[in-house]
Amino acid sequence: MLLRHPYLMQYTDKRVLIIEDQRPFLMLLKGLLNSMGCQEVTIKSSAEQALPECRKQKFDIVIADLHLGSERKNGFELAEELRVAQLISASSIVILISADSARPVVLGSIERRPDDYLIKPFSQIQLKTRIARAWRKRQALLPIYKAIFDGDSAQAINACQQIISHDSQYLHSAEQLLIQLYWQTENNQAALDLLMPYKEQPSAQWVKTALARTYLNLGDANLAIETSEQVLSKNRFSAEAYDIIAHARQAIDEGDAAIAAINQAIKLSPYSTLRFYSACALARQNHNYPMANTACQAIWDLTKRTVHQNINHWCSYIRSILDVAEFTDSKQQKNRYQQDALLHLQRGRDDDLIARLDNNFNHDIFTQVVMARIATLDNKKLDAKHALFNSQQTIAQNYAQYPLCYATDSLKVMLELGEYEEALPLTKLLEDNQSALDESSLFAIRQAKQKAAHHQNEYSQFNREGIKLYQQNKFEDARTAFSRAQEHAPVNTGVALNLLQCILKVAEKQQKPEQELVVDCQRLCKLITDMPLHSQFEQKFEAMREDINNLISPSPPSKTKKGS
Numbered sequence: 001m002l003l004r005h006p007y008l009m010q011y012t013d014k015r016v017l018i019i020e021d022q023r024p025f026l027m028l029l030k031g032l033l034n035s036m037g038c039q040e041v042t043i044k045s046s047a048e049q050a051l052p053e054c055r056k057q058k059f060d061i062v063i064a065d066l067h068l069g070s071e072r073k074n075g076f077e078l079a080e081e082l083r084v085a086q087l088i089s090a091s092s093i094v095i096l097i098s099a100d101s102a103r104p105v106v107l108g109s110i111e112r113r114p115d116d117y118l119i120k121p122f123s124q125i126q127l128k129t130r131i132a133r134a135w136r137k138r139q140a141l142l143p144i145y146k147a148i149f150d151g152d153s154a155q156a157i158n159a160c161q162q163i164i165s166h167d168s169q170y171l172h173s174a175e176q177l178l179i180q181l182y183w184q185t186e187n188n189q190a191a192l193d194l195l196m197p198y199k200e201q202p203s204a205q206w207v208k209t210a211l212a213r214t215y216l217n218l219g220d221a222n223l224a225i226e227t228s229e230q231v232l233s234k235n236r237f238s239a240e241a242y243d244i245i246a247h248a249r250q251a252i253d254e255g256d257a258a259i260a261a262i263n264q265a266i267k268l269s270p271y272s273t274l275r276f277y278s279a280c281a282l283a284r285q286n287h288n289y290p291m292a293n294t295a296c297q298a299i300w301d302l303t304k305r306t307v308h309q310n311i312n313h314w315c316s317y318i319r320s321i322l323d324v325a326e327f328t329d330s331k332q333q334k335n336r337y338q339q340d341a342l343l344h345l346q347r348g349r350d351d352d353l354i355a356r357l358d359n360n361f362n363h364d365i366f367t368q369v370v371m372a373r374i375a376t377l378d379n380k381k382l383d384a385k386h387a388l389f390n391s392q393q394t395i396a397q398n399y400a401q402y403p404l405c406y407a408t409d410s411l412k413v414m415l416e417l418g419e420y421e422e423a424l425p426l427t428k429l430l431e432d433n434q435s436a437l438d439e440s441s442l443f444a445i446r447q448a449k450q451k452a453a454h455h456q457n458e459y460s461q462f463n464r465e466g467i468k469l470y471q472q473n474k475f476e477d478a479r480t481a482f483s484r485a486q487e488h489a490p491v492n493t494g495v496a497l498n499l500l501q502c503i504l505k506v507a508e509k510q511q512k513p514e515q516e517l518v519v520d521c522q523r524l525c526k527l528i529t530d531m532p533l534h535s536q537f538e539q540k541f542e543a544m545r546e547d548i549n550n551l552i553s554p555s556p557p558s559k560t561k562k563g564s
Contacts, residue, residue, distance in 0.1 A: 011037035047073035054087040066098035076112040081307035090149035107269040221248040239269035255286035296320035311358040316440035389532035415452035418489025459488040475505040
């Protein structure tokens, strides 16, 4: 009796899903699968129709056309969502098909790692062969895929090692998966040890590319560049090699070369969100804010219909426009980008997609935060403070917990205005939720903190010194310290009130207060009156009101009768 091959493809018990927007070809594919023995074949004309089906049942084979309508989720976005959201099992295979053989499309599809990719037209024999091949490979590597599916990296690594030691047919496939797992777990030396035996062999391109990536991860930028250039000498269309060169060049402070390399990678394969994240980071590190803005726009456009869609991508795009305005020396360009940000902000109000992305997102609140930032760029600090205050009050009234979608930009404005005490809880919130933030938000937070670091340190030092001196009744010295603190935070309400309190104490000890004290008191009163005040600050100010009036407009001395 003949034993059945453990990975032999049996079509009769397989559930198949076909997604194709051209009905004649959809029916043709269904007929082909039926003639191959498939009895359960579900057909849909869009990814949006397919996803609910995948939530109801698990399909063994998914065949999706790449192009499913210009305003709809495409095939590789669907394939990625099925894997990431675990709407198919670890044993399922995904085949992408397309009539488009343009290099960027093909590379973009392959980088999504489908089980196979077919160019139309193809025959039934070709389809059957590719499905069978993909199925056998998936079944052979299933222990690895199951562990990855379960999020168990240690078990996935162990499964890779087991297959490598026993299965020569899928040896290199298991090695590739193992190397990726080593990178993810930051065990780069183990990845290098696995690759070194192949170093001097005329091996597959993936080995050289993986070596280059591993060298980069280990901090050897020059060797990463040298190895990547060897890859490009054999395949000038390797977008991944250009990716590695870009980061390696940046590591050795060759910013222009890094920018050129990442741009070449994007030109070859422009459908990778991660690649645009890299471009955005490299652009900002090299102070190329127009390029960072372009990358943020691409991230927003690429993620709109994907499993990675997030309101933070749109917020980051608006922020990136204002970054160009902030860091340009041209007043004309500054005004143009500010207007551009306001235009996109207004368009966002009418964008149904933005409303659907996050039910908690309030466009009016985000607009207030953006208006606060624009005011800081125009050095209108009090206008900025009013807009920020209104946004924070509305957030406090409408949310039990502070939403992350407002936090990054709110923190930037707080630090620009010197509202360091108010920024503390927001800083902690962002630090505790780093994993939920996109890289653009994280970069903006780091940049804002670095920019404010000097003023914040100086402010904190002088403010603490002023409080200590005040408690020691050294009011004149405390006044000097608070004045120095205010130089680093001109519209900080707390330090303005502290300084005003000192002035009143100094004036109290003078029989006739110096005019300088009166003028400074008037300045601070106007500043505080113009500011929006939290209740505790308002109470403190009101408690000083009588002393303020006595200093600014003292009552005339009472006249006594002659001869008394």
